Amino acid sequence: MSEQTNQPENSAVFSPSEDAHPKEERGSCMVCGRRGWLAAWAGWVAAVAAYLTPILAALRAFLAPGAKGSAQAGDFRRVATLDMVPENGTPITVPILAERVDAWNRYPSQPIGGIFLRRTEEGKLLALNVRCPHLGCTVIYDSAKGELLCPCHNARFNLNGERLEVNSQSPRDLDPLEVEVRNGGEIWIRFQHFRLGVAERIPE
Amino acid sequence: MNVGSANIQGESPEAKGGCPIVCAGKVVGQWLEDRTGIISAYRKIAGRILPGGVSWCRVWPSAVLFLLIVQAITGVCLWMHYSPSAQTAWESVYYIQYQLPGGWLVRGIHHYSAQLLVAVTGLYLLHLVFSGGYRPPREWVWWTALGLLALALGGCLTGDLLLWDVNGYSASQVRVGFLTLLPGIGDDLYRLAVGGQTFGHHTLTRFFALHVSVIALGFWVVFGLHWYFLRRSERLAADGGLVQCPACRWLRQWWKSRLGSVGQSEASTTPPSVYADEPYWPGQFFRNAVVWLGLMIIILLLVLHPWKPAAKEAGGGLADRGARLLAPADPDPAAFYAAARPEWSFRGLYQLSNLFPSNPIPGLGISWKIVPIFVLTGLVALFFLAMPFIAWWKWGHVVNVAAVTFVTVALILLTLVSYWHDAADSHYREAVAEAEAMAQRVKVLAAGLGGIPPQGALSLLHQDPKTRGPKLFASHCVICHDLPGESVMNIRAEKPSAPQLYRFARREWIQGLLDPAKVGGPEYFGNTRFAASAMVRYVQGRYQNLPDSDKAAIIEALVAEAGWDGPSGESPVQKELVARGRDLISQHCTQCHVYRGEGPRGFTPTLDGYGSYAWLVGIIADPTHGLFYGARNDRMPVYWSSAVDPGVNRLQGDEVAVLAQFLREEWFEPDRPLPPKREPFLMIAGRWDGLRPTVPIPGDSPAERARWLYQKELCSLCHSMTGVEGEEPIMAYRPAGGDPGGPGTSGRTPWPPRRSSHSPPAAEICR
Numbered sequence: 016m017s018e019q020t021n022q023p024e025n026s027a028v029f030s031p032s033e034d035a036h037p038k039e040e041r042g043s044c045m046v047c048g049r050r051g052w053l054a055a056w057a058g059w060v061a062a063v064a065a066y067l068t069p070i071l072a073a074l075r076a077f078l079a080p081g082a083k084g085s086a087q088a089g090d091f092r093r094v095a096t097l098d099m100v101p102e103n104g105t106p107i108t109v110p111i112l113a114e115r116v117d118a119w120n121r122y123p124s125q126p127i128g129g130i131f132l133r134r135t136e137e138g139k140l141l142a143l144n145v146r147c148p149h150l151g152c153t154v155i156y157d158s159a160k161g162e163l164l165c166p167c168h169n170a171r172f173n174l175n176g177e178r179l180e181v182n183s184q185s186p187r188d189l190d191p192l193e194v195e196v197r198n199g200g201e202i203w204i205r206f207q208h209f210r211l212g213v214a215e216r217i218p219e
Numbered sequence: 220m221n222v223g224s225a226n227i228q229g230e231s232p233e234a235k236g237g238c239p240i241v242c243a244g245k246v247v248g249q250w251l252e253d254r255t256g257i258i259s260a261y262r263k264i265a266g267r268i269l270p271g272g273v274s275w276c277r278v279w280p281s282a283v284l285f286l287l288i289v290q291a292i293t294g295v296c297l298w299m300h301y302s303p304s305a306q307t308a309w310e311s312v313y314y315i316q317y318q319l320p321g322g323w324l325v326r327g328i329h330h331y332s333a334q335l336l337v338a339v340t341g342l343y344l345l346h347l348v349f350s351g352g353y354r355p356p357r358e359w360v361w362w363t364a365l366g367l368l369a370l371a372l373g374g375c376l377t378g379d380l381l382l383w384d385v386n387g388y389s390a391s392q393v394r395v396g397f398l399t400l401l402p403g404i405g406d407d408l409y410r411l412a413v414g415g416q417t418f419g420h421h422t423l424t425r426f427f428a429l430h431v432s433v434i435a436l437g438f439w440v441v442f443g444l445h446w447y448f449l450r451r452s453e454r455l456a457a458d459g460g461l462v463q464c465p466a467c468r469w470l471r472q473w474w475k476s477r478l479g480s481v482g483q484s485e486a487s488t489t490p491p492s493v494y495a496d497e498p499y500w501p502g503q504f505f506r507n508a509v510v511w512l513g514l515m516i517i518i519l520l521l522v523l524h525p526w527k528p529a530a531k532e533a534g535g536g537l538a539d540r541g542a543r544l545l546a547p548a549d550p551d552p553a554a555f556y557a558a559a560r561p562e563w564s565f566r567g568l569y570q571l572s573n574l575f576p577s578n579p580i581p582g583l584g585i586s587w588k589i590v591p592i593f594v595l596t597g598l599v600a601l602f603f604l605a606m607p608f609i610a611w612w613k614w615g616h617v618v619n620v621a622a623v624t625f626v627t628v629a630l631i632l633l634t635l636v637s638y639w640h641d642a643a644d645s646h647y648r649e650a651v652a653e654a655e656a657m658a659q660r661v662k663v664l665a666a667g668l669g670g671i672p673p674q675g676a677l678s679l680l681h682q683d684p685k686t687r688g689p690k691l692f693a694s695h696c697v698i699c700h701d702l703p704g705e706s707v708m709n710i711r712a713e714k715p716s717a718p719q720l721y722r723f724a725r726r727e728w729i730q731g732l733l734d735p736a737k738v739g740g741p742e743y744f745g746n747t748r749f750a751a752s753a754m755v756r757y758v759q760g761r762y763q764n765l766p767d768s769d770k771a772a773i774i775e776a777l778v779a780e781a782g783w784d785g786p787s788g789e790s791p792v793q794k795e796l797v798a799r800g801r802d803l804i805s806q807h808c809t810q811c812h813v814y815r816g817e818g819p820r821g822f823t824p825t826l827d828g829y830g831s832y833a834w835l836v837g838i839i840a841d842p843t844h845g846l847f848y849g850a851r852n853d854r855m856p857v858y859w860s861s862a863v864d865p866g867v868n869r870l871q872g873d874e875v876a877v878l879a880q881f882l883r884e885e886w887f888e889p890d891r892p893l894p895p896k897r898e899p900f901l902m903i904a905g906r907w908d909g910l911r912p913t914v915p916i917p918g919d920s921p922a923e924r925a926r927w928l929y930q931k932e933l934c935s936l937c938h939s940m941t942g943v944e945g946e947e948p949i950m951a952y953r954p955a956g957g958d959p960g961g962p963g964t965s966g967r968t969p970w971p972p973r974r975s976s977h978s979p980p981a982a983e984i985c986r
Contacts, residue, residue: 055500061505061508061509069293072324076319076325118300119313119671120310
């Protein structure tokens with residue numbers, strides 16, 4: 016304070032001239048001399064370090080979902096018993112329940128998909144994923160025609176899951192799933208989804 | 220700036236020459252400059268002349284801006300992962316802290332940079348006061364700076380609740396509750412703030428919206444205004460544009476004098492109080508950047524707190540670093556967090572309000588608390604706002620400086636007193652330790668069980684026998700039952716008057732029960748109405764005649780009944796021994812106990828599944844059930860009786876289940892196998908209900924039904940009925956009353972009954 020006592024203007028209002036400090040062109044050289052360079056570089060390094068820390072941390076969190084999980088075939092799970100599947104080859108629909116994890120929440124026993132289950136003409140068990148390979152609609156059993164029908168774009172499949180039209184909307188036949196009969200009558204399948212819209216079966 | 224000369228076709232002649240990269244860069248740069256003017260704008264900002272030159276005193280607004288930008292970056296990132304509702308707020312913060320990669324760091328930076336924002340803004344205000352920077356013509360500089368501090372504090376107040384942990388929840392309730400002190404409008408303001416009558420979803424959504432929109436945007440607006448007024452005053456004020464604190468002035472003087480020796484001409488010729496103008500670049504940029512980096516280093520140190528030993532937490536590794544997260548808020552008023560405290564920046568006000576009583580001011584009917592919370596705070600705020608005007612007066616600046624010094628010192632002292640007070644308060648320390656233990660536990664549960672149920676993390680704690688069990692035991696059981704175990708199993712009764720329940724139905728406990736020295740002692744039936752009962756006399760008497768191998772077999776069979784196959788199990792039992800023990804129980808115990816379909820009901824607890832989970836659920840729910848003590852029940856209340864009317868239950872079903880699991884020490888521990896899955900409470904309760912005798916009463920005629928009830932229910936415990944013609948005599952299990960049909964035995968029949976014509980030997984009764 017003491018050095019300013021000879022300057023009474025500290026409590027004064029704006030000076031009469033509109034700009035008390037007319038600009039001189041002193042900044043024509045932005046970085047002058049060795050010290051200037053040093054200050055500029057040190058300043059840049061410090062500023063980048065200071066700002067980059069929160070930016071990198073936030074990016075790390077933001078990009079976390081980008082990491083691709085490896086496709087895993089699910090474990091075999093028990094879905095039905097043999098006596099539930101009609102002898103005459105009619106398919107039944109069985110929902111697949113599984114634990115679902117959504118960020119912090121864990122939901123036990125949630126529907127994650129479904130399967131058609133039927134006995135083929137050779138007497139073998141056939142399990143098909145009900146998800147249409149085109150866009151993922153749920154395929155239904157059209158009992159009047161004895162066909163499987165995707166109601167979204169009318170793609171038709173026979174009971175073995177093969178496409179009925181030459182130019183089907185579906186890029187491939189319905190996806191068969193591995194089936195096993197265990198413990199004398201329990202039906203176990205390995206439930207799996209495959210990538211939509213492509214001709215090959217790529218596990219998801 | 221010859222911006223017009225840029226080649227807007229993007230194909231400059233030089234680009235075709237020998238310097239493709241450099242020239243292309245030049246072309247792009249020129250195009251950018253031509254279209255946007257960005258490069259000249261940058262040069263203008265970087266080269267702008269600072270009146271009075273570069274100074275450390277100029278870094279304050281830039282430091283505030285830096286923290287504001289850090290808040291925005293981390294805040295938006297947190298926003299992407301946060302979910303404001305009573306069932307998801309804590310859970311999403313838990314996810315950010317322990318599961319989201321880097322989430323703990325983002326959250327830590329956000330939290331601690333917010334604290335620094337308050338601190339830096341506060342120090343900036345002090346700097347303005349002590350250097351005279353608030354004086355005219357800088358009124359608006361000062362007022363906008365005050366606005367920045369208010370917004371920084373508002374951000375802390377609203378952000379604190381968003382965690383929805385016990386501290387934020389309870390502290391916010393106190394804080395928002397202060398609104399009701401205001402006469403007339405208080406209650407309405409309270410409901411507006413809370414979004415209803417009680418804290419819940421809408422409190423969170425309101426606080427969240429305030430936090431991320433009104434306060435965050437308001438900060439940018441007020442900061443922009445502040446910056447504008449500051450620049451304008453620099454340009455127009457007649458005092459040289461720069462206000463400096465004594466420290467800055469000294470530092471500058473020292474620096475200039477050193478430069479002078481190098482040969483700078485200006486420094487030696489300029490009088491010490493007048494400074495030459497200097498460009499922003501690079502001197503001021505360097506100073507600002509050093510402060511930014513310094514602030515970021517402080518933030519990182521606070522986040523990583525390397526001086527604290529790394530606690531082992533659910534997330535592992537660095538996950539326990541960063542900002543604190545206590546257990547999820549419990550709306551149960553009984554669970555109010557007694558050690559709830561505001562952030563450090565409000566501790567002074569907190570302590571001040573503690574100096575005032577809650578009772579009403581005489582004649583006004585308003586609580587004294589209104590004085591510190593609203594009156595004093597309002598007066599101080601008004602004074603701060605009026606300071607530029609006071610400074611017009613000759614001694615005004617001195618008065619202002621003195622008053623601000625007083626307020627600052629008082630706040631610091633009150634803050635210190637508050638922390639000192641807490642450090643010396645054992646109740647506070649206990650509450651904090653308990654809250655930290657609960658926080659630790661809920662994180663262990665959430666991580667160990669693979670996620671949080673949709674009802675929210677609170678249900679993890681509510682259904683956790685390890686933490687909920689002791690509370691239930693302490694409020695319902697310990698008045699009679701002692702629990703002399705270790706850690707959570709140590710809840711001591713002041714005056715035990717019922718069997719102790721530590722390691723109930725395990726081998727040691729059963730051995731004690733069948734120990735003639737103990738069964739009648741205080742650890743078992745000594746303080747109950749069964750102190751001299753048949754059980755005690757049996758153990759002290761005839762049981763002692765059994766060979767030791769039989770006794771061991773009985774004990775093993777009883778231990779097996781409890782089904783200790785869980786993680787807290789007893790050592791495996793020998794099958795042959797158990798099988799023999801079961802036969803022995805049928806032989807010796809069914810005179811009084813129901814076992815495998817034999818024995819009298821409504822008399823003593825059944826030995827089927829003795830001490831098992833379902834058995835414990837049954838006896839806690841209703842000890843007067845015919846398969847437990849029936850009408851002979853001593854003092855144990857019926858804790859649960861209705862599935863549809865919770866009001867009649869002393870404990871709700873899930874609480875009974877938690878107590879049963881607690882007594883069996885069946886809870887999740889990360890280093891132990893998972894506890895066995897248990898059937899829902901209502902399944903078990905329904906099964907016990909089905910075993911009540913009132914449902915199947917055979918017989919068509921009233922006489923037949925009456926006879927059945929007489930025989931199967933309580934009457935025939937004591938009363939025989941022998942003299943009814945045409946009917947088989949009913950023999951009392953334990954003749955102690957008159958025989959309504961017989962020749963008449965009045966008074967108590969001694970036990971064991973004498974062998975007589977209508978009293979066959981006890982062993983034959985149940986055979």
